[in-house]
Amino acid sequence: MPKKKIEETLPMKKKSSSEEIKPSSENSVPEVTVPVKAAAKTRKTTKKADPVEASVVEEPEVVAEEQAPVKVKRAGWVWLGILAMLIIAALGVGTGYLLAIQARKAADLTRTQIAATTQYELSLQDVKDNNLAMAKRRLEYVIQIYPSYPGAADKLAEVMVQMAQAGNANTQPVTIATVEATKDTRGAAAILTTAKLQWASQDWRSLYTTVNSLRDLDPTYEAVQADGLYYIAMRNMGILNISNGNMEKGLYNFSVAEKIGPLDADAESYRTWARMFLNSAAGYEVVWSRAVDGFSTLYNMVPNMIDFNGITVREYYARSLAGYGDFLQSTYDWCGAVTKYEASQGIMTLQRVIDILPDAREKCANPPATPTPESTPTP
Numbered sequence: 001m002p003k004k005k006i007e008e009t010l011p012m013k014k015k016s017s018s019e020e021i022k023p024s025s026e027n028s029v030p031e032v033t034v035p036v037k038a039a040a041k042t043r044k045t046t047k048k049a050d051p052v053e054a055s056v057v058e059e060p061e062v063v064a065e066e067q068a069p070v071k072v073k074r075a076g077w078v079w080l081g082i083l084a085m086l087i088i089a090a091l092g093v094g095t096g097y098l099l100a101i102q103a104r105k106a107a108d109l110t111r112t113q114i115a116a117t118t119q120y121e122l123s124l125q126d127v128k129d130n131n132l133a134m135a136k137r138r139l140e141y142v143i144q145i146y147p148s149y150p151g152a153a154d155k156l157a158e159v160m161v162q163m164a165q166a167g168n169a170n171t172q173p174v175t176i177a178t179v180e181a182t183k184d185t186r187g188a189a190a191i192l193t194t195a196k197l198q199w200a201s202q203d204w205r206s207l208y209t210t211v212n213s214l215r216d217l218d219p220t221y222e223a224v225q226a227d228g229l230y231y232i233a234m235r236n237m238g239i240l241n242i243s244n245g246n247m248e249k250g251l252y253n254f255s256v257a258e259k260i261g262p263l264d265a266d267a268e269s270y271r272t273w274a275r276m277f278l279n280s281a282a283g284y285e286v287v288w289s290r291a292v293d294g295f296s297t298l299y300n301m302v303p304n305m306i307d308f309n310g311i312t313v314r315e316y317y318a319r320s321l322a323g324y325g326d327f328l329q330s331t332y333d334w335c336g337a338v339t340k341y342e343a344s345q346g347i348m349t350l351q352r353v354i355d356i357l358p359d360a361r362e363k364c365a366n367p368p369a370t371p372t373p374e375s376t377p378t379p
Contacts, residue, residue, distance in 0.1 A: 113278065116146035117252040123155065125212065132163045150246070150308045188214060188221040195229050204240055208233040231260040239270050245308035247274040273302055277313070284316065288324035292340075295320050299347070318348035325353075325360070332370050334363040 119138045126135035139156040142149050191214040198207040211230045214221065238253030254263060254271050263271065280294025295317035298305065303314045325340035341357045344350060 112145055113149075113248040114251055114255065116142045116149050116152075117248040120149065120152060120155075121249070121252060123159075127155075127159060127162075128209075132159055132166070135159050136163065149248075188218045191217065192222055192225065192229075195226075199229060199232060202236070204233055204236040208237055227260055231257050234260075235263065235267050238267060242270045242274045245306045245310065247278055247307070250274050273298065273305060277305065277307070280316070280320075281307070284320060285323065288320060288327050291320040292317070292324050315348055318344045318350055318353075321347065322350055322353050325356075329360060329363075332367075334360060334367055338364045 119142050123135040123138035123142070126132070126138065136156065136159050139152055139159060142152045143156065146152070191210060195207055195210045195214065198204075198210055207229065211226060211233055214226055215230070234253045234257035238250040238257065240250075241247075241253060242250035251271060251274055254267060257263065257267070276294060276298055280291055280298060283290030283294060285291075295313055298313045299317045303312065303317075305313045307316075321340045321344035325337040325344065328334075328337040328340060338357070338360045341353050341360055344353050345357070
């Protein structure tokens with residue numbers, strides 16, 4: 001800044017008397033006054049820089065505005081997570097509903113099987129008593145509620161042949177006198193002795209028949225012993241039937257025995273296995289995952305348990321694993337199918353699985369393109 005302007009801007013300073021007396025040169029005045037004023041000017045300039053500092057303080061607000069979209073994005077992820085949770089919850093509810101329906105169907109099937117078995121056993125007793133018309137009605141009822149009941153159709157045909165040979169297919173139930181004529185007439189004491197011998201020889205089927213004859217002849221004769229023998233017969237008949245694959249008959253035997261006295265641990269085990277078998281079989285070829293779970297548990301307990309066709313739990317388990325593998329292939333889960341096929345082969349060698357396993361492994365290693373479902377045109 002020119003010295004002239006600086007001097008004009010500086011306030012006029014009144015000289016003291018001492019300063020007026022002292023001589024001063026022309027160059028000394030600027031040297032004294034200019035630095036002082038320059039410092040003051042510098043300080044003023046520093047104060048004027050406050051607006052710049054204020055702008056620096058306002059920078060967080062600018063940053064906050066820039067971060068606003070990030071918050072919006074985070075909110076979007078939160079809503080997406082909530083939507084995913086709702087979808088998972090809906091799938092869980094749907095799965096639970098389907099499982100409840102399957103459990104109800106299994107319970108209904110078990111009740112039907114027990115009812116059919118009860119009527120079938122009664123029909124056999126009717127045949128022994130020559131009450132063919134009643135036996136025919138019972139067998140027709142069994143076939144009506146459980147068409148696949150083993151032996152029912154053949155037994156009905158046999159009864160109808162016997163009725164035709166008697167000369168009247170519509171014969172009414174025989175009279176009480178005729179039924180009494182077919183009963184054992186050796187006397188209650190002799191029948192009871194025979195029952196004890198059959199018990200000792202573990203001839204459970206004959207024991208069952210003999211005790212029934214004793215009850216028909218005289219229900220009150222040695223009732224305690226007769227009931228005890230009847231319990232033993234039904235309990236062991238239950239184990240025998242289940243061991244031979246007749247699950248429904250075995251469960252019926254146990255239900256009758258349980259009305260007389262509680263079942264022992266062995267009988268309870270057989271009853272549990274039979275129920276598990278029926279529940280697992282209900283999922284066979286219907287819900288493969290259910291069949292796999294059920295037969296897997298039975299395989300670890302009684303792998304050689306059979307049904308009335310002689311098929312073991314081991315084979316049912318292997319077949320169920322293969323069937324589950326087929327299901328997974330249908331959903332394009334190639335590697336999951338390979339796992340099930342290999343597990344099936346570890347249980348039992350099945351030719352069908354041997355044939356299909358290489359192709360499944362190839363698709364697992366090199367998955368083919370998943371076909372895109374075609375959209376249905378809107379009418």
